[in-house]
Amino acid sequence: ETGVTQTPRHLVMGMTNKKSLKCEQHLGHNAMYWYKQSAKKPLELMFVYNFKEQTENNSVPSRFSPECPNSSHLFLHLHTLQPEDSALYLCASSQALYNEQFFGPGTRLTVL
Amino acid sequence: AQSVTQLDSQVPVFEEAPVELRCNYSSSVSVYLFWYVQYPNQGLQLLLKYLSGSTLVESINGFEAEFNKSQTSFHLRKPSVHISDTAEYFCAVKGGNMLTFGGGTRLMVKP
Numbered sequence: 001e002t003g004v005t006q007t008p009r010h011l012v013m014g015m016t017n018k019k020s021l022k023c024e025q026h027l028g029h030n031a032m033y034w035y036k037q038s039a040k041k042p043l044e045l046m047f048v049y050n051f052k053e054q055t056e057n058n059s060v061p062s063r064f065s066p067e068c069p070n071s072s073h074l075f076l077h078l079h080t081l082q083p084e085d086s087a088l089y090l091c092a093s094s095q096a097l098y099n100e101q102f103f104g105p106g107t108r109l110t111v112l
Numbered sequence: 113a114q115s116v117t118q119l120d121s122q123v124p125v126f127e128e129a130p131v132e133l134r135c136n137y138s139s140s141v142s143v144y145l146f147w148y149v150q151y152p153n154q155g156l157q158l159l160l161k162y163l164s165g166s167t168l169v170e171s172i173n174g175f176e177a178e179f180n181k182s183q184t185s186f187h188l189r190k191p192s193v194h195i196s197d198t199a200e201y202f203c204a205v206k207g208g209n210m211l212t213f214g215g216g217t218r219l220m221v222k223p
Contacts, residue, residue: 042214043213090156092155092156098206098210098211100161101158101211102158103155103157104155105153105154106154106155
């Protein structure tokens with residue numbers, strides 16, 4: 001595997017479910033990011049990790065919980081989501097914080 | 113504060129016609145500039161970047177962008193588009209420890 005991978009690619013969940021999104025980067029980068037991309041809205045930066053430490057949380061609701069066990073892996077744990085949370089969730093990584101970012105293909109999330 | 117404005121949300125154009133996608137930014141510090149492309153059902157891919165040096169930068173698939181410091185712009189151009197260029201294009205600006213994306217421009221190439 002090369003680049004940035006994300007699993008699953010598609011996820012449908014009810015509002016009471018708990019699920020997790022996974023991101024893995026094979027680029028040796030030190031920074032990782034979660035973005036939310038909704039239709040007709042700008043790309044929204046959610047969380048930033050640098051050397052496994054969270055450096056930014058852009059007022060994201062607590063029903064989204066990130067986890068970064070090491071510099072190569074990033075998770076987004078989801079629980080009691082709302083229908084308006086349906087979106088494409090993109091993971092990205094960069095060698096240094098906020099430098100050129102490499103994106104994964106995204107997870108298309110639908111909350112029923 | 114830093115902001116990025118992509119003035120056109122959609123740009124329809126016929127195949128083989130030239131196209132310009134506009135990007136303007138505001139920042140109080142020196143910036144690096146990026147254009148990303150997102151094809152349907154995919155993540156964003158870096159198209160080209162300006163870090164320093166020549167203000168005209170080119171991509172491998174015929175796009176180019178020119179950094180204009182006085183006009184705080186980084187417009188993306190291609191002299192002749194193909195159907196396969198249909199995608200969403202995002203301008204991004206890094207200033208200091210902030211990276212800001214524009215709202216995106218959907219390029220629709222028609223036969």
